[in-house]
Amino acid sequence: xxxxxxxxxxxxxxxxxxxxxxxxxxxxxxxxxxxxxxxxxxxxxxxxxxxxxxxxxxxxxxxxxxxxxxxxxxxxxxxxxxxxxxxxxxxxxxxxxxxxxxxxxxxxxxxxxxxxxxxxxxxxxxxxxxxxxxxxxxxxxxx
Amino acid sequence: xxxxxxxxxxxxxxxxxxxxxxxxxxxxxxxxxxxxxxxxxxxxxxxxxxxxxxxxxxxxxxxxxxxxxxxxxxxxxxxxxxxxxxxxxxxxxxxxxxxxxxxxxxxxxxxxxxxxxxxxxxxxxxxxxxxxxxxxxxx
Numbered sequence: 001x002x003x004x005x006x007x008x009x010x011x012x013x014x015x016x017x018x019x020x021x022x023x024x025x026x027x028x029x030x031x032x033x034x035x036x037x038x039x040x041x042x043x044x045x046x047x048x049x050x051x052x053x054x055x056x057x058x059x060x061x062x063x064x065x066x067x068x069x070x071x072x073x074x075x076x077x078x079x080x081x082x083x084x085x086x087x088x089x090x091x092x093x094x095x096x097x098x099x100x101x102x103x104x105x106x107x108x109x110x111x112x113x114x115x116x117x118x119x120x121x122x123x124x125x126x127x128x129x130x131x132x133x134x135x136x137x138x139x140x141x142x143x
Numbered sequence: 144x145x146x147x148x149x150x151x152x153x154x155x156x157x158x159x160x161x162x163x164x165x166x167x168x169x170x171x172x173x174x175x176x177x178x179x180x181x182x183x184x185x186x187x188x189x190x191x192x193x194x195x196x197x198x199x200x201x202x203x204x205x206x207x208x209x210x211x212x213x214x215x216x217x218x219x220x221x222x223x224x225x226x227x228x229x230x231x232x233x234x235x236x237x238x239x240x241x242x243x244x245x246x247x248x249x250x251x252x253x254x255x256x257x258x259x260x261x262x263x264x265x266x267x268x269x270x271x272x273x274x275x276x277x278x279x280x281x282x
Contacts, residue, residue, distance in 0.1 A: 021168070024167065024168045025168040025169065027164070027168075028161070028164040028167070028169075028189065029168075029188045029189050029191055029192065030189055030190075030192025031191050032196075032197075033209065035209070044210065045210035045211070046210070054213075054214045054217075055185060055188050055214070056168070058185045058188075058217060059165075059168065059171075059183070059185050059188075060169060060170060062169065062171075062183050062185045063169050063170045063171040063183060066171065066183055066184065067172075071182075071183055071184070072181045072224055074184050075220070076218070076219065076220045076221070077184035077185060077218070077219045078216070078217070078218040078219075079216065080216045081213070081214055081215060081216070081217075129184065
């Protein structure tokens with residue numbers, strides 16, 4: 001498969017997300033908002049349960065993008081959160097590429113369009129990762 | 144509040160321990176410390192760990208209710224890669240605020256927070272942009 005414009009190139013699953021996964025991410029990031037781990041607090045805010053911290057989904061999509069094009073090549077990562085995800089959800093990340101070939105330099109500009117869906121197919125988040133990858137990158141030749 | 148008068152200024156060490164912890168939490172395969180590896184794209188979210196415990200500018204400055212607030216969007220822009228071993232200076236400031244009528248009643252308030260990250264020589268390295276939304280009270 002050739003990673004030409006708009007083509008789906010890969011998918012990867014993360015989860016099912018456990019409460020421990022949420023706590024591990026919150027401890028690592030320093031975002032200790034109790035709405036993601038304290039059920040009583042979440043209920044007092046009108047939710048049935050804690051919900052997954054959005055930046056964990058962002059982290060999964062960023063890992064997925066990094067594995068595709070190389071972490072060193074990513075210059076911008078932007079995510080929009082669209083729906084909450086919940087403990088037990090299985091997240092499927094998918095990617096499409098948007099190529100902006102610049103033949104004048106040694107690097108090719110690639111934008112990955114990334115989507116995270118839950119097990120019911122609902123979109124949790126969409127993201128874009130911009131990357132500057134070498135023309136001889138295996139990402140361009142082996143897909 | 145402006146860029147020159149930030150809500151918080153902080154200094155952060157990009158330690159290998161935090162890199163490993165973040166990698167484990169996000170399914171990222173870490174590289175050896177001796178390589179001074181580039182951090183994953185959302186690693187700068189860990190800036191929060193360098194703020195005073197419980198710091199939350201949207202609540203402190205705009206009076207947003209944590210129980211009604213959501214993270215709408217997040218962006219990280221790298222002027223140069225951030226690597227394990229780097230020390231960064233950060234400044235968080237409020238770029239803009241605006242309101243919209245919520246679809247389920249009440250007013251939705253939006254706030255966009257920028258964190259600028261500089262290296263020890265004062266050169267720009269990266270920028271984080273975070274949109275925090277307070278949903279209407281009639282949810």
